[in-house]
Amino acid sequence: MQDVARLANVSIATVSFTVNNSKPVSPATRARVEAAMQELGFRRNAVGRALASKRTHILALLYPALQHRFRGTVVNFFTSAARTASEHGYNLVLWPASNDDELDELTSTGLVDGVLLMEVQVEDPRVERLQKSGTPFALIGRTAEPDALDFVDIDFEGTVAASIDHLVELGHSAIGLLDGGVGSGALRGYGPVVRTRGAFDREMEERGLMAFRLSCDENPAAGREMGARIRDEAPGMTALILMNEHAAPGLLSELRHQGLSVPDDLSILSIASSKEMAAMNDPELTVMSAPSIELGRRGVELLIDQLDGGGDHDRHALVMCALEPGASTAPPRAGH
Amino acid sequence: MQDVARLANVSIATVSFTVNNSKPVSPATRARVEAAMQELGFRRNAVGRALASKRTHILALLYPALQHRFRGTVVNFFTSAARTASEHGYNLVLWPASNDDELDELTSTGLVDGVLLMEVQVEDPRVERLQKSGTPFALIGRTAEPDALDFVDIDFEGTVAASIDHLVELGHSAIGLLDGGVGSGALRGYGPVVRTRGAFDREMEERGLMAFRLSCDENPAAGREMGARIRDEAPGMTALILMNEHAAPGLLSELRHQGLSVPDDLSILSIASSKEMAAMNDPELTVMSAPSIELGRRGVELLIDQLDGGGDHDRHALVMCALEPGASTAPPRAGH
DNA sequence: CTGAAAGCGCTTACAG
DNA sequence: CTGAAAGCGCTTACAG
Incomplete structure (x- = not known):
């Protein structure tokens, strides 16, 4: 960014403003800065940005160590969540938390901006833990009392x-x-x-x-x-x-x-x-x-709504399963 | 870390030394520092560390957008890789790269220390791309000429x-x-x-x-x-x-x-x-x-060997599938 | 064995 | 609209 600033004859602040569109920049300087970035192949460093802005743009997908029920569809869910995150400029880390301490480990090091909780139980101790830590989070599934929480679940x-x-x-x-x-x-x-x-x-x-x-x-x-x-x-x-x-x-x-x-x-x-x-x-x-793909997508969207604000997604989303015709249902035999 | 240093009456450098075991610290000061960390519930910030040390301790799992062949086992692979990374103090991000630009996006922002490449093709353009970018990486699968590369694959x-x-x-x-x-x-x-x-x-x-x-x-x-x-x-x-x-x-x-x-x-x-x-x-x-679980584990180990040095894993690992008895094999009918 | 200080690469009030 | 400067939370030569 130093190099870009020098080449474009501006301050690094101005480079930052044009990269982030965070402050108005005159068309002329913008053009100079963009040309310089182009020439140097500049990409702003994610870690520097994270430290200065206190936002890592990393989301954690927290999955429990116990076997998953809907195993076959989990991979769809994972990849859909990762893709959606990526589309919004976020990264998704997979976090295998088998106990509460590993959850604290995750939230206390400042690595992630928010957490997506999978396989939520009706009484889930992780929810309280997350609330206490102040980390934004969204649920895949529902607790018994989910009204105050953001969640997506199968309907x-x-x-x-x-x-x-x-x-x-x-x-x-x-x-x-x-x-x-x-x-x-x-x-x-x-x-x-x-x-x-x-x-x-x-x-x-x-x-x-x-x-x-x-x-x-x-x-x-x-x-x-x-x-x-x-x-x-x-x-x-x-x-x-x-x-x-x-x-x-x-x-x-x-x-x-x-x-x-x-x-x-x-x-x-x-x-x-x-x-x-x-x-x-x-x-x-x-x-x-x-609807694994949709659950992954909407869970991430809910979380990003919290982080970036301005989102207009329904905070309590229920998604139907879709009927896919097969050969195992038919009218009952006559006589029944 | 400032707070810990103050409470323990040492410099923040000393706190860093005891946290990382990077320099000798006298037992007495170590005790004081650890007591202070305990009292304050200190966890060193991952982003600050990453910026100063130029190591994020984040690994990327790069999977292609095209359908996976061995679908059912992919989730085992994902979770095994994430668990292994976690055990070594690393995080694993899922990176859905459908084209080369998205790969460059990943390596050029300095977010990840290394890349694990899934679903490697016999001629895989991503390999050259990664070599050019200077990012450490390991393959799950093999190219036609894998001798110079680190890989694990099914045997x-x-x-x-x-x-x-x-x-x-x-x-x-x-x-x-x-x-x-x-x-x-x-x-x-x-x-x-x-x-x-x-x-x-x-x-x-x-x-x-x-x-x-x-x-x-x-x-x-x-x-x-x-x-x-x-x-x-x-x-x-x-x-x-x-x-x-x-x-x-x-x-x-x-x-x-x-x-x-x-x-x-x-x-x-x-x-x-x-x-x-x-x-x-x-x-x-x-x-x-x-052997999905083993592939995930060994792929991550190979990558961490490169990053941390001192690893002694075989750089060309081939893992057998394991025979699991079922009811579909038996001697041929007499007469054949 | 311990500390003062520079610096990692950015963002963001603040000032002009 | 642009810049100088502080600061995010650490690590790491360097000096003692």
Whole structure:
């Protein structure tokens, strides 16, 4: 910047003003400065800027060490968040925080301007910690009391309603929900499952439909076991909303071995999964796919709104899953 | 740091020396300084340090905008790289560079100490660009001439040999390779496919086995089509090495519809995939799983070796895929 | 073993 | 509209 100033015959302050558009600069000097920058191939140093302005333009994406639920879509989320940050002149660092101390480590060294919190729990101790540290942050997911916070989340309520709509339109009235359980330990009270169950119970009751609630672990073997007992556990059920993509292959395989046809004997609608995972099944599953890319983008936008001001995004954003047609849903067999 | 120095009655230089262990400090002063840091909850500012030392302790993970091949494992790679960086006192930023200018943008602002390059092509223009910029970097993957570079890559040659070993031990002698093609455009000359084919041809020839070479696009529909014509294209083949995890479900489904049994009529060994993807199939595939976590870790270690010196990691690291038993490989039917 | 001081590359009141 | 100068929070020769 010294060199640019010298070559353009101005002060470094003026160079700074023209680079940042932070103060009016006459067209003539601007031209001289820009020519000098061009000639020298000048790029302003990010660290000098950060120290002087107290803004690093670095955002942290905080992900927990525990296994992610929606694994396949996490990479979309990561890259979408990084791209959005980049488009706004920010950088995104991946921060693997398994405990609270590592969170403090991040916020106390002044490296990041803000934090994006993934896999938010219904009661999440990290939220209070962040508030205490004064670091701007946004949530992917929701706590139990998210009103005062900025968040984006999947609209589980809307997704469940749309799922039931889809199945009812096909003619179903006895519908089940198979989820992966609320888990224990770190995953206890996992928001997506809690909210989906609540919405399912409510919607089914309101519509006066016959509801079944099922759970099994998130792996094919558990899906297989579930398949073996599903007719006992849910007699008369003709359609299943599945929020457990990893159980799907085992479940389908077991149903096939029993001579049951999907979708003719049982329609299956996979939710909060991805088209890619759905396509790994036979038949290819109809799916309400998780809006990972949009969640990543909007989470970053929310955070940058706080940092730069002037943003007009909705601070409480809920994004629907999108219905992607597959071969696993159809009208129930005549006679049901 | 000013405050710490005042409280401990030393200069800020001395605080710096004890924080960094960069110069000898007497036990007594060290104790005083540490007590003061404790009391004030001092954490040295990362930006000030970066500016003074000309080292940001930030690493960039450069991933191309084009779709990733080994999608499911990318998240493991990302998080493993981030964790390793963190363990060494570094941060990892995700940098979505779709073109060369965005690469220059990254290296010219002085934000990062080094770059990790993903999805390296056989001829990769980014390598020369990075060399020109003087930025330390390491590759995940290999160019055609990688001797002068630091890289970690999957040991495709070893993985293919081990795959053939596994099948030969089961009694197979007519073995095919089904890959996703070398692609066109940005993916042309994609190293993994090129190397796997070369190794396969060589190994099969050396061992005097009957080899079949097949390719189809990376999706279930293409796998299904391949299944429909596979007996014509590869008559007598009893085992298949599959480097195309997304084609697997379609292929298996089509084989089943034809009344062919996996593994009895055809053994299938999925390579450079993951146990998770393998488990999405029925039967669960035997798989040589990609060492994503190790690649992420070792790539970062290589880069930090360059930056901090004194590292003793092998600059040309090749990591084998690991055999994970499944239900898709077995001896050929008697009579073959 | 410890300190005074320069300097890393910028931004930002303040003054004109 | 432009500039001189202080300062962001550290590190690092240099001197003692």
